[in-house]
Amino acid sequence: MGVAMDALISDLRAETADLERxxxxxxxxxPTPAEGWTVRDQITHLAWFDEAAVRAATTPEAFxxxxxxxxxxxxxxxxxxxxxxxxxxxAVLRWFREARGGMTETLSAADPVARIPWYGPDMGxxxxxxxxxxxxxxxxxxxxxxxxxxxxxxxxxxxxxxRHVAQIGVRALPWSFAVHGRPAPAAPVRVELTxxxxxxxxxxxxxxxDLVRGSALDFCLVVTQRRHPADVDLAVSGPVAxxxxxxxxxxxxxxxxxxxxxxFR
Numbered sequence: 001m002g003v004a005m006d007a008l009i010s011d012l013r014a015e016t017a018d019l020e021r022x023x024x025x026x027x028x029x030x031p032t033p034a035e036g037w038t039v040r041d042q043i044t045h046l047a048w049f050d051e052a053a054v055r056a057a058t059t060p061e062a063f064x065x066x067x068x069x070x071x072x073x074x075x076x077x078x079x080x081x082x083x084x085x086x087x088x089x090x091a092v093l094r095w096f097r098e099a100r101g102g103m104t105e106t107l108s109a110a111d112p113v114a115r116i117p118w119y120g121p122d123m124g125x126x127x128x129x130x131x132x133x134x135x136x137x138x139x140x141x142x143x144x145x146x147x148x149x150x151x152x153x154x155x156x157x158x159x160x161x162x163r164h165v166a167q168i169g170v171r172a173l174p175w176s177f178a179v180h181g182r183p184a185p186a187a188p189v190r191v192e193l194t195x196x197x198x199x200x201x202x203x204x205x206x207x208x209x210d211l212v213r214g215s216a217l218d219f220c221l222v223v224t225q226r227r228h229p230a231d232v233d234l235a236v237s238g239p240v241a242x243x244x245x246x247x248x249x250x251x252x253x254x255x256x257x258x259x260x261x262x263x264f265r
Contacts, residue, residue, distance in 0.1 A: 032146030169223030210238030
């Protein structure tokens with residue numbers, strides 16, 4: 001993915017720290033934009049899958065069987081978080097820190113050419129690590145949005161590590177179509193984004209007829225389905241790009257419900 005693993009792990013740790021600072025003692029029961037989920041649920045979701053990531057990286061064959069069984073009837077993430085709703089906030093935070101620490105150490109020590117099984121297709125180590133960073137950022141956005149709606153002074157400044165989220169969003173273009181039962185487009189899409197630090201990040205061939213242009217933050221909010229495309233300032237041209245942005249999904253699993261238009265204007 002064009003990035004050294006030590007730099008990627010460093011960005012994952014930075015994203016984790018940015019989320020942890022929001023987790024004060026009185027926030028755990030605050031609702032978030034994910035229907036029925038509180039801040040507690042967002043963090044237990046991350047901790048549960050961090051522990052699963054360690055099993056996937058260290059005992060891949062056993063994990064493949066576990067994943068097949070878990071996904072046979074559809075992976076019920078609502079049930080997974082519901083099982084932990086009685087955990088006190090401090091216990092959730094300890095669990096998350098321990099699970100995240102174990103995962104980052106495991107990924108740091110893993111074979112750089114390893115293929116890691118998951119609840120969808122196997123991934124290379126860098127792609128897998130990027131996916132965990134993306135999940136951290138996306139669920140962190142739910143936490144921020146929930147806290148702001150509840151009147152908390154929750155601020156999260158965008159950082160250039162959003163390029164990792166943008167990368168996985170672009171690579172998930174075929175998946176976005178497939179999960180909606182649509183054929184992958186033959187025409188390429190060019191994506192040109194301005195990073196928070198002012199630099200340009202781009203993917204796709206120059207001169208492509210289909211183009212998405214805007215801020216990295218707006219793009220990442222859309223591909224993680226934390227904002228409706230109508231509520232961000234992306235310039236989208238070309239039929240393939242317009243169709244993609246309407247269904248973009250950077251995460252595995254069934255089609256996400258996204259956010260309704262106008263909720264975060």
